[in-house]
Amino acid sequence: MTLRLYDTATRSVRDFVPREAGRVGIYLCGLTVQSEPHIGHLRSGVNYDVLRRWLLRAGNEVTFIRNITDVDDKVLAKSIEYGRPFWSIAYANEVVLGAAYRSLNVLPPTYEPRATGHVPEMQELIQKLIDTGHAYVAGDGSGDVYFDVRSYPAYGALSGQHPDAMQHPDDGPERAKRSPNDFALWKGQKAGEPADATWPSPWGRGRPGWHIECSAMCWRYLGPEFDIHGGGLDLTFPHHENEIAQSRAAGLPFARYWVHHALLNLGEAKMSKSLGNVIDLDHVVAMGIRPIELRYYMLEAHYRSRIDYTDESLREKAVAFRRIEGFVQRAVDRVGPVPAGELPTAFTAAMDDDLNTSAALASLREVVHDGNTALDTSDEPAIRAALSSVRGMLDVLGIDPLDPAWGGGGSGHLKEVVDSLVALALDQRAQARARKDWTAADAVRDQLKQAGIIVEDTPAGPRWTVDDGR
Numbered sequence: 001m002t003l004r005l006y007d008t009a010t011r012s013v014r015d016f017v018p019r020e021a022g023r024v025g026i027y028l029c030g031l032t033v034q035s036e037p038h039i040g041h042l043r044s045g046v047n048y049d050v051l052r053r054w055l056l057r058a059g060n061e062v063t064f065i066r067n068i069t070d071v072d073d074k075v076l077a078k079s080i081e082y083g084r085p086f087w088s089i090a091y092a093n094e095v096v097l098g099a100a101y102r103s104l105n106v107l108p109p110t111y112e113p114r115a116t117g118h119v120p121e122m123q124e125l126i127q128k129l130i131d132t133g134h135a136y137v138a139g140d141g142s143g144d145v146y147f148d149v150r151s152y153p154a155y156g157a158l159s160g161q162h163p164d165a166m167q168h169p170d171d172g173p174e175r176a177k178r179s180p181n182d183f184a185l186w187k188g189q190k191a192g193e194p195a196d197a198t199w200p201s202p203w204g205r206g207r208p209g210w211h212i213e214c215s216a217m218c219w220r221y222l223g224p225e226f227d228i229h230g231g232g233l234d235l236t237f238p239h240h241e242n243e244i245a246q247s248r249a250a251g252l253p254f255a256r257y258w259v260h261h262a263l264l265n266l267g268e269a270k271m272s273k274s275l276g277n278v279i280d281l282d283h284v285v286a287m288g289i290r291p292i293e294l295r296y297y298m299l300e301a302h303y304r305s306r307i308d309y310t311d312e313s314l315r316e317k318a319v320a321f322r323r324i325e326g327f328v329q330r331a332v333d334r335v336g337p338v339p340a341g342e343l344p345t346a347f348t349a350a351m352d353d354d355l356n357t358s359a360a361l362a363s364l365r366e367v368v369h370d371g372n373t374a375l376d377t378s379d380e381p382a383i384r385a386a387l388s389s390v391r392g393m394l395d396v397l398g399i400d401p402l403d404p405a406w407g408g409g410g411s412g413h414l415k416e417v418v419d420s421l422v423a424l425a426l427d428q429r430a431q432a433r434a435r436k437d438w439t440a441a442d443a444v445r446d447q448l449k450q451a452g453i454i455v456e457d458t459p460a461g462p463r464w465t466v467d468d469g470r
Contacts, residue, residue: 002015002016002017002352003015003016003054003055003058003351003352004016004352004353004354005228005257005259005354005355006259006304006354007257007258007259008158008236008258008259008260009157009158009257009258011160013354014257016227016257018060018227019225019226019227019256022059022060022061023060023061023062023063024055024060024061024062024063024227024228025062025063025065025222025223025226025227025228026048026051026052026062026063026064026065026226026227026228026229026230027065027066027067027214027217027218027221027222027226027228027229027230027255028044028048028064028065028066028067028109028229028230028231029067029214029229029230029231029232029235029239029240030066030067030068030069030112031068031069031097032069032072032074032075032210033068033069033070033075033089033090033091033093033094033097034072034074034075034077034078034089034090034093035078035093036093036096036097036280037093037096037097037100037280037281038271038278038279038280039264039271039278039279039280039281039284039294039309040263040264040265040270040271040278040279041097042100042101042104042281042294042298043261043263043264043298043307044230044231044232044261045066045101045104045106046104046106046295046298046299046398047261047298047303047355048064048066048230048259048261049105049106049107049398050299050303050355050357050396050397050398051228051230051259051355052064052107053107053395053396053397053398054351054355054396057396062110063110063111063221063222064107064109064110065109065110065111065112065113065217065218065221065222066109066112067112067113067114067115067213067214067217068090068094068097068112068113068114068115069115069210069213070086070087070090070091070094070114070115070116071086071087071090071115071116071197071207071208072115072210072213073171073210075089075090076193076194076197079194079197080192080193080194085194085196086194086196086197087116087196090114094114100281103281103291104291104294104295104398105291105292105295105398105399105403105405105406106398107398110221111221113217113220113221115208115213115217118213118216118217118220119199119208121216121217121219121220122186122208122212122213122215122216123186123201123202124216125212125215125216125219125246125247125250126145126185126186126212127202128250128251129147129185129246129249129250130145132249132250132251133148133151134147134148134151134152134246134249134250135147135148135185135246136148136178137203138172138176138177138188139176140173140175140176142172142173142176142188142190143186143187143188143189143201143203143204143205143206144172144176144184144186144187144188144203144206145184145185145186145203146172146176146177146178146182146183146184146185147182147183147184147185147242147245147246147249148178148179148182149163149179149181149182149183149245150163150178150179150181151249152245152248152249154244154245154248155181155241155245156241157244158236158237158240158241158244158258159236159237159240159241161237161241163181166181166237166238168180168181169181169182169183169184169238171183171184171187171209172184172187183209183211183238183242184209185208185209185211185212185246186201186203186206186207186208186209186212187206187207187208187209188203188204188205188206189204189205189206189207210239211238211239211242211243211246212246214239214243215243215246215247215250215252215254218243218247218254218255219247219252224251224252224253224254225252225253225254225255225256226254226255226256227255227256227257228255228256228257228258228259229243229254229255229257229258229259230258230259230260230261231260231261232260232261232262232263233260233261233262233263234263234270235260236258236260240258260304261303261304262303262304262305262306262307263306263307264298264306264307264309265306265307265308265309266278266279266308266309267308267309267310271309279309281294284314287311287314287315289314289315289318290318292321292399292401292406293314293317293318293321293322294314295397295398295399296317296318296320296321296361296397296399297313297314297317297318297321299357299358299361299397299399300317300320300357300358300361301357301358302354302355302356302357302358303355303357304354305358321399323368324364324365324368324390324394325401326465327368327371327372327375327386327387327390328387328390328391328394328400328401328402329401329463329465330372330375330458330463331371331375331383331384331386331387331390332387332402333458333463334375334378334380334383334458335380335383335384335387337402338384338387338388338391339388339391340388340391340392340394340395340400341385341388341389341391341392342388342389342392343389343392343393343396344363344367344389344393346359346363346366347360347363347364347393347396350362350363351396357397360393360396360397361397363393364390364393364394364397367386367389367390367393368386368390370382370386371383371386371387371390374386422448422453422464425444425447425448426444426455426462426464428440428444429441429444429445429455429462430462432444448464453465
């Protein structure tokens with residue numbers, strides 16, 4: 001079955017046919033790093049990481065670009081508020097964002113360009129638009145440059161909006177615009193803004209508008225035309241609408257498919273720093289939820305389905321993942337770490353059907369059920385087959401607990417320390433049992449249970465897991 005993806009531009013699920021067979025170029029709109037990320041931001045990274053992994057699984061070479069917007073109105077507002085250089089704020093938040101992505105096993109992008117590193121390319125695009133009559137320099141001496149929306153008849157096609165019904169951008173005085181819908185490509189230096197957030201240009205010192213940044217970085221790293229442009233639904237208008245207009249007006253064919261993910265809300269409201277209703281990774285970890293469980297939670301919903309976050313729903317999904325993890329651990333105890341193998345037909349069909357991770361996980365749980373049955377009957381060939389299949393599916397989804405990215409089921413040095421301490425306690429318990437001191441043996445087991453460690457005696461010896469009820 002061919003991978004089919006929902007294309008926002010055509011409002012249909014289409015067969016995905018890359019521009020060049022075996023090679024896929026993807027651009028994902030990254031974050032504006034005016035503040036630290038929340039889990040709504042991280043959903044984007046996880047969703048497109050699965051798309052990338054699925055394309056890689058099919059044997060494609062994938063060039064994956066995820067940008068950093070390190071200069072724009074929001075970043076400068078924080079700079080003024082805190083009295084710190086804009087680049088200091090942007091970089092500090094970029095570091096936190098990178099750590100969060102790594103903790104969720106999101107593969108690093110092929111390139112992660114910053115907007116501030118591509119001002120020459122932006123200026124080149126702007127000049128092309130001016131030369132072809134699609135952009136103009138404001139006549140008020142501000143140094144602003146605007147895109148002339150009326151010069152591009154297809155404006156509004158992506159979002160399905162008519163220009164007359166659109167909300168006007170507030171990125172410049174309307175008196176300086178030919179039409180209220182025109183948007184800024186270049187913003188002349190304004191009083192009160194940080195002086196170090198400007199660059200020389202043919203139109204005077206200033207900085208780029210938000211939309212031109214992404215068009216320039218797409219062009220720089222993926223060329224005039226590429227396969228997939230991704231981002232959140234909230235970016236469809238105006239950001240992506242404006243990207244299309246300015247890129248195609250400059251003669252660039254631009255993206256062939258537009259893939260948008262739904263938002264992760266807190267209750268029914270969009271998770272937003274400005275609204276003060278955000279849940280970040282630290283909150284989740286403080287709840288006793290591991291990053292691998294948060295990733296599973298995000299994949300339980302189809303990427304185009306809204307997630308209404310609650311602590312309770314996250315805990316429920318964490319318990320569901322621990323059941324899958326428990327099978328993997330028990331199977332490995334019985335037959336060893338079988339490598340990832342072939343994928344079930346139902347799983348493949350679900351993934352090819354617009355990345356239906358919800359249906360794919362249902363298929364995975366069926367194989368886990370069969371594997372648990374095989375464990376109960378000590379059917380080792382069936383255990384190996386189930387474990388291999390499960391690991392293959394978990395690998396595609398990025399949630400294989402045996403993946404070294406997860407520390408092989410724990411987290412680096414801390415896991416080694418815990419393993420050693422539990423092994424010491426179990427050795428003391430074994431010595432007590434050997435001398436038939438059942439009271440001492442039970443005491444060790446009870447102390448481990450109080451610490452959140454459940455001990456299970458198996459034919460291969462004692463096995464311990466972290467209590468699901470923590």
